[in-house]
Amino acid sequence: MNEHYRKLQSSYLFSEVAQKVATFQQNNPDTDVIKLGIGDVTRPLPPSIVASLQKAVQEMSQPGTFRGYGPEQGYGFLREAIAREEFQARGAQIEPDEIFVSDGTKCDIGNFQELFAQDLRVAIGDPVYPVYLDTNVMAGRTGKFTDGHYEGIHYLRSTPENSYIPAPPREEVDLIYLCFPNNPTGAVATREQLAEWVAYAHEHQALILFDAAYEAFIRDPELPRSIFEIEGADRVAAEFRSFSKTAGFTGTRCAYTIVPKAVQVFDSNGEPHALHTLWNRRHNTKFNGVAYPVQRAAEARFSEQGKREVAELISYYLGNARIIREAVAKIGYRCTGGENSPYIWVQTGGSAWEFFDRILSKAGVVVTPGIGFGPSGEGHVRISAFNDREKVEQAMERITSAL
Numbered sequence: 001m002n003e004h005y006r007k008l009q010s011s012y013l014f015s016e017v018a019q020k021v022a023t024f025q026q027n028n029p030d031t032d033v034i035k036l037g038i039g040d041v042t043r044p045l046p047p048s049i050v051a052s053l054q055k056a057v058q059e060m061s062q063p064g065t066f067r068g069y070g071p072e073q074g075y076g077f078l079r080e081a082i083a084r085e086e087f088q089a090r091g092a093q094i095e096p097d098e099i100f101v102s103d104g105t106k107c108d109i110g111n112f113q114e115l116f117a118q119d120l121r122v123a124i125g126d127p128v129y130p131v132y133l134d135t136n137v138m139a140g141r142t143g144k145f146t147d148g149h150y151e152g153i154h155y156l157r158s159t160p161e162n163s164y165i166p167a168p169p170r171e172e173v174d175l176i177y178l179c180f181p182n183n184p185t186g187a188v189a190t191r192e193q194l195a196e197w198v199a200y201a202h203e204h205q206a207l208i209l210f211d212a213a214y215e216a217f218i219r220d221p222e223l224p225r226s227i228f229e230i231e232g233a234d235r236v237a238a239e240f241r242s243f244s245k246t247a248g249f250t251g252t253r254c255a256y257t258i259v260p261k262a263v264q265v266f267d268s269n270g271e272p273h274a275l276h277t278l279w280n281r282r283h284n285t286k287f288n289g290v291a292y293p294v295q296r297a298a299e300a301r302f303s304e305q306g307k308r309e310v311a312e313l314i315s316y317y318l319g320n321a322r323i324i325r326e327a328v329a330k331i332g333y334r335c336t337g338g339e340n341s342p343y344i345w346v347q348t349g350g351s352a353w354e355f356f357d358r359i360l361s362k363a364g365v366v367v368t369p370g371i372g373f374g375p376s377g378e379g380h381v382r383i384s385a386f387n388d389r390e391k392v393e394q395a396m397e398r399i400t401s402a403l
């Protein structure tokens with residue numbers, strides 16, 4: 001076996017949460033438990049997307065319009081729509097052939113690390129979406145796990161002191177994982193903050209892997225939705241985006257990765273190579289493309305009707321987020337996120353699990369203990385806006401009277 005797998009920590013978080021909820025439900029059969037711990041969308045696919053999906057399925061049933069394997073990188077119609085609508089319209093010069101369509105950002109981020117050397121210095125957020133860390137552990141880039149930390153990883157601590165936006169380290173690192181709007185903290189980096197990271201990457205010949213899975217939740221026009229809105233980022237960054245949280249595709253599966261042709265990586269002699277060529281080669285060798293009907297469904301997100309429907313979908317969740325944020329503030333807790341993000345990160349002080357237990361037992365509401373996302377998550381819980389409006393209102397009323 002690959003012995004590096006033995007270093008992985010089993011994620012107690014969600015199984016422990018499920019266990020506690022089940023016990024509570026058994027002892028309180030009349031309480032309707034409300035789950036605000038969900039990291040998944042809850043609203044159905046918008047009508048224009050469903051219509052496009054159905055039309056494409058129909059095409060697949062006819063000899064004249066049937067399609068077999070498509071291009072590994074995605075159909076031109078989708079890559080062109082993404083480049084035009086998501087980047088060029090916002091002043092970022094990304095070309096369709098710099099976009100690689102895939103079946104998920106989780107897989108893309110997990111797969112991407114195989115393009116790099118073994119002895120890299122990797123910087124990862126704390127707290128963090130676990131995929132960045134675990135895939136580097138599997139690949140053997142870490143040592144032992146002690147006190148919540150892997151040997152060999154540079155942890156970028158997100159704390160109240162830095163408003164949950166870590167600054168570039170003094171130390172040299174080669175590969176940097178950033179995620180804004182952040183899961184779990186909901187924090188969003190400003191242009192200036194991202195520009196510092198881009199400057200660091202230029203200065204230290206580092207590469208930024210930017211996870212923008214929640215970019216569609218950014219409504220403040222001053223905040224960057226893509227790292228490519230920052231001058232010079234197109235030489236030092238790759239970006240990951242998904243239709244999952246944006247258009248409700250968590251169960252439909254479509255995402256894309258942007259690798260600008262100008263990004264270079266270096267061999268052991270210091271010779272530069274295009275990152276685009278490496279990722280393209282990996283994609284061609286190991287991936288056979290996303291289902292045609294799914295790519296047509298994703299394309300519909302950029303039609304006039306699709307844009308309107310997706311904006312409504314996002315507004316719905318942002319409305320939930322506001323209700324949560326305002327209730328939390330009224331009770332007297334500090335929090336971040338919930339504006340330009342579907343997650344609210346609440347500073348509870350003390351033990352995150354203790355707070356979790358209190359909210360579950362007194363209010364019958366499930367939140368996510370921050371410690372499950374990394375040691376700096378202690379003293380925090382994540383509340384998710386992914387749920388029905390009615391449930392969110394009810395949950396916050398119950399929490400308010402319980403606390």
Ligand SMILES: *Cc1c(COP(=O)(O)O)cnc(C)c1O
Nearest residue numbers: 104105106129183213242244255
């Ligand atoms: C949900 C999520 C993704 C999306 O992953 P998909 O595989 O495209 O569904 C990526 N990054 C973060 C931080 C997420 O929370």
